[in-house]
Amino acid sequence: MKVNVETLSDLSIAKNAKMQPIRKISDELGIPEDAVEQYGHYKAKIDPTKIAVKTNLGKVVLVTAISPTAAGEGKSTVTVGLADAMKKIGQSVVVALREPSLGPVMGVKGGATGGGFAQVLPMEEINLHFNGDLHAITTANNALAAIIDNHIHQGNELQIDPRRIIWKRVLDMNDRALRHITIGLGGPTQGIPREDGFDITVASEIMAILCLAKDLSDLKERLAQIVIGYTYAKEPVTVRALGVEGALTLLLKEALKPNLVQTIEGTPALIHGGPFANIAHGCNSIIATKTAMNLADVVVTEAGFGADLGAEKFMHIKSRQGDLSPDAVVIVATIRALKMQGGKQKDLLKEEDVTALLKGTNNLEKHIDTIRAFGIEPVVALNKFFTDTTAELNALLSWCEERSIAIALTEVWEKGGAGGVELAKLVLNELEKPSNFAPLYSVSDTIEQKVRTIVQQVYGGKDVVFTDAAKKQIDQITAYGWDALPICMAKTQYSLSDQPKLLGRPTDFTITVREVIPKLGAGFLVCLTGDIMTMPGLPKKPAALNMDVSEDGSAIGLF
Structure with missing residues (x-):
């Protein structure tokens, strides 16, 4: 399909896409009817306890990227497009993604459902509240915070030291004004005054727990193990001591179920959990990934930001706790981002600059070396933009060829799955090889x-x-x-x-x-x-300034 890439928006493409009823998607996957809980016509939650466990689980393809820049790499777009390409060449495939956070949606990114003709749908609903999972996590987190302060107010039987409480409240929004606050002001009936603060919801330990729990009982046990602070005698205080793990589990029981949606091309997508990769572990839920492995031969998933963050945490945290490992890894790179890594200014990226591009390949090379250190030979996805010149494309392709690095020119934004077929074939080739995956450290190390x-x-x-x-x-x-x-x-x-x-x-x-x-x-x-913050701030001109709603209720300004 030939499109004018300079005029089309992700939102307009999503609005014009024709979705299939979610029951058709679940039926094609062989999901039992009683395991599907519909949220309208095009979304559903899946009960993984009602899905048969396969002997031979599907293989996992992990999509990561070079270090991100303001130019953007399109990692989610390539992840979705790769899954569509796998389906196009006859593979049984499910794509497993994280849920968008309203913080970056309203702040910088504007949305997190892929782009162009490689998107998951319904784009508006996924980006805005979705099926309520992040709200449930926020509620559970803040319920625990309220119970802690109430416990202290009501006599403090556990002798919790208000100065040593490490549990923070959360909000799924970038709000720097809430990083450090004082609560309990106003007299004896308003609680005990103390310093507190907010993290963004996707940095919450409860978000991580939801994404790493194996089932409902494991979720409850993990919640019980949370350390909320310390006593005056400097002994740890857990949720188990407060006796509220059952109540927190109750608040999260529906959120624990993965969400089923679809791509523009009808490829099944499980979207569940959304921890950031710079301040959390950056991977979708183990339950969603394992469910996808039981439903398809190939699972395409992603980990946030570059291979130094999300991919490293996938290898060392998710793989260990989920008893799984990636069978192939894709590193997403773009010409314009590599030029920025090579010193090119953002406002000059449209200019051809092979010198800056080749200088920037040192960043790509480090991420390749990192994945190889884990025992996996990565495939590079060169995500093409309309500003890329022939000389620049050929320079990067030649650079990879000289170093025996598998690379595929990927055009999924413009062409959907058809633009990722070359990448899919390279990935399938890697999936046929035996896995030599191994973590870089032992948990028994100091x-x-x-x-x-x-x-x-x-x-x-x-x-x-x-x-x-x-x-x-x-x-x-x-x-x-x-x-x-x-x-x-x-x-x-x-x-x-x-x-x-x-x-x-x-x-x-x-x-x-x-x-x-x-x-x-x-x-x-x-x-x-360094100076990393667990509650980000909004930029000078947040994406929210461009957002609105039409008279018929359709979103405006999401991207």
Whole structure:
């Protein structure tokens, strides 16, 4: 299909697409009728407990990317387009994605359902509230916060130290004004005054728990293990001690079920969970991925941001806890993003610049090296934009060929699945090879050793420095016996280092870990690096300024 790529918008393409009834999609997958809970004509929740478990599970294709830039890489678009291409060449396939957060939807990204003719539908509803999962997570998180403060107000039987509460409230919106607040003001009937703060919902431990839980009972047990703070005697206080894991599970029981939708081309899509990859673990739910593996021969999924973030966490956290591993990995790159990595200014990206492009390939090369370190040979998806010149395309294709790197020119935004057939064939070739996947560290390594492994082998850094506060937290975590957990690094997505403006492939840099936070329910330790924030702020001109609704109720300005 020939389209004018300069005038069409993702929203207009989505509005003109013809969707199939969701029952038709579920029937084609062989999902039993009693496992499908419809949310209107085109969405449903799936009860995984009513789906038969296959002996030979489907193979997993993980889509990641180079370090993101303001130019955009189109990782979700390629993920959807690859699944459509797999279907087009006769494969049984399901695409498994994360749910969009309203923070970036209203802030910078404007939407997170793919783009062009490689989108999941209904685009408007998925981007705005969807089936209520993020609201349920927000509610459960804040219910726990309310119960903690009420416990203290009502006599504080557990002797919780208000100065040592680490559980924060959350909101699914970028709101910098809520990062640090004071609550309980106004007198004795208003609670106990203390400092508090908000994280964005997708950074919440409950979001991570939902995405890593294997079933309802596992969800409840993980919620019970959450550490909310410490007593005056500096002993940890858990949700189990508060006795509210059952109530939190009740709030989340429907949200635990994966959501079934479809792509523009009718490929089944399971969208579930939405942790950020720069401040959380960046992968969709284990339940959704495992359900997809029981329904199809090939599962195409993605992990947030570059291979240094989402892919690393897929390998070290999701793979371990879900007892699964990627059978193939795709790294998405664009000419314009590589030019930015090579020093080209954003407002000059339309200019041909092979020199900047080739300089920027050092970033792509590092991500390739990282995936190879895990024992997997990646395939590069060159996501084509209309501003790319023949000289630039040929230069990158030749660069990859000289290094025996498999690469496919991908045009799924414009052509849908047809534009990803070459990529699909390269991926199928990798899926036929035996897997040599292996993590880079053992959970039995010390916290310092695990972090240093990530910094040196994944980021390419020289070393890591722990602040005095982080060292004290590590000593405490080790004393409690919590140190044998994988690491979830919270780091800027824009650079391999912890300095956002240090692009390309920096070397000889040091990562600073300022805090180490135990997330026992999620089953990992979060290391905050550099100036990373767990509650983002809105940009000067947020995407919300361009959004509206028409008289017939249709969205305007989503992209």
